[in-house]
Amino acid sequence: MKLFPKEINFFEIFDQMASNVRKGTTCMVGLLKDFDRVEDRVQEIYSIEQQGDIYTHDVMKKLNKSFLTPIDREDIHALATRMDDILDRIWAVADRIKIFRITTGRPDALEMARDIDRTVEVIDRAMQELRQKNYEHVQEHCIEINRLENRVDRNYKTALASLFEGETDPILIIKWKDIYEHLESAANCCEDVANSLEAILLKHG
């Protein structure tokens, strides 16, 4: 008989959430790499984002009913919300590609997407370590998340510089500037997840 049956559930959902976000970032990498089956891939990312919403609502509902939680309620709330924010941005990137009718990729966007995908892989591992209370490992993963976020940020600047230097069509500049901003925002959301994890470590570490 488990003493705290609820305790396991939250971490299970966080695990599932992180895997789901990873599915989204991997799919985004494929879209920005191949630029084929755009309609299908955007639809796939949309389904993943919808699944993310279901997980988030599940967390909130369980939070509502739980008397005992393994970590503070507001930290569970923040982690779930911020993981969901990553998927929102990924979905925004995919959606913009469809809305703007973009048919050719840019290497800088692919590079940023790949680093975001790597970051979410680290978030996924951090969630597993959190579940097993390996707080030092969580801390290490947070450092790695921040390192990757810095790299995305640098690539974002390189991407902007190259866009304004190489492009003369202002409408194309508007479109890609918007997409780069959403990619950078996705990386910032990953950093927010790391900040949430560090806030938990402050209390439990």
Next chain:
Amino acid sequence: MKLFPKEINFFEIFDQMASNVRKGTTCMVGLLKDFDRVEDRVQEIYSIEQQGDIYTHDVMKKLNKSFLTPIDREDIHALATRMDDILDRIWAVADRIKIFRITTGRPDALEMARDIDRTVEVIDRAMQELRQKNYEHVQEHCIEINRLENRVDRNYKTALASLFEGETDPILIIKWKDIYEHLESAANCCEDVANSLEAILLKHG
């Protein structure tokens, strides 16, 4: 003799705040529908926004002096701030129309404004239910706020697609993209109010 005289005041102010935000959104709908008396209407929305600031400062001042509060201090703070954020965005939309010297409307913007106006109507009702501790009704209104926010979000994407497909003047694209973003941001602020309300329900529901 009232036992908790302070308790009534916060909810009264929240009620007044929500009515005031509603005045702002209704005025914005008029502006985006008729596009006449732009100067006057923008001035009117500015006055409403200023009134909103007075309410917010009033809440903060009363919070400073209250020993007992009917709901947690940080939740009162968050609700007041986020209601004020909606008016900030509404004011930004009106102001942009003046700054950009826009003289002709776009149906998508009007559609978004109307849904934001409807959302604020639901927020107004939710505040009244909160005051009467009808927590289930507050929950239902939060679901409706989220449903309407999703609709504004979809219309935002449709508006962007139509803007980039139909317009060739990049400066006009820059202007309307900015206005659409502020409208979408206003809807997001409504969702933040719903999230604040749900956080209160987590503790009291």
Next chain:
Amino acid sequence: MKLFPKEINFFEIFDQMASNVRKGTTCMVGLLKDFDRVEDRVQEIYSIEQQGDIYTHDVMKKLNKSFLTPIDREDIHALATRMDDILDRIWAVADRIKIFRITTGRPDALEMARDIDRTVEVIDRAMQELRQKNYEHVQEHCIEINRLENRVDRNYKTALASLFEGETDPILIIKWKDIYEHLESAANCCEDVANSLEAILLKHG
């Protein structure tokens, strides 16, 4: 022998942080005024921003190890994070000038930068008053920060209007609109610091 040695450290770091942010805003004013030695000045602001990160990590590390804190942990966390956010925006402004290869300034941008510099001067004084528990003076400084933020906001609108009226090159409009937005965002971050300070006053004032 000091009874609460940790208590002094946080305020010392906040003091150092505020001075460092001030160095950044003063350097930004110089850049936007003279537009010479762009590369050097951007590099200097980058070093200041890196120093800011070191302070922030120092706060977080000390927070981790402190059992007793002079003000609530989350308030220390918020103050440090938001001071760091100002520098992030200042750095973004400088970086954009380099990325966009801008060689000529605009008076509106300089005016905004000067007001942000003045605001950070007030933040610096507020931090010193907080350290000495002169809560009324902190409150007065917060009012002044908000007054200056309102002025930056008004100048931001004037700057936008003048940009769209006077410029015909859409790419130049995109660039300066972006820079103005980052300046305004820096001012908003100053206001967030004031809000953090006021949240502390709510508990200690």
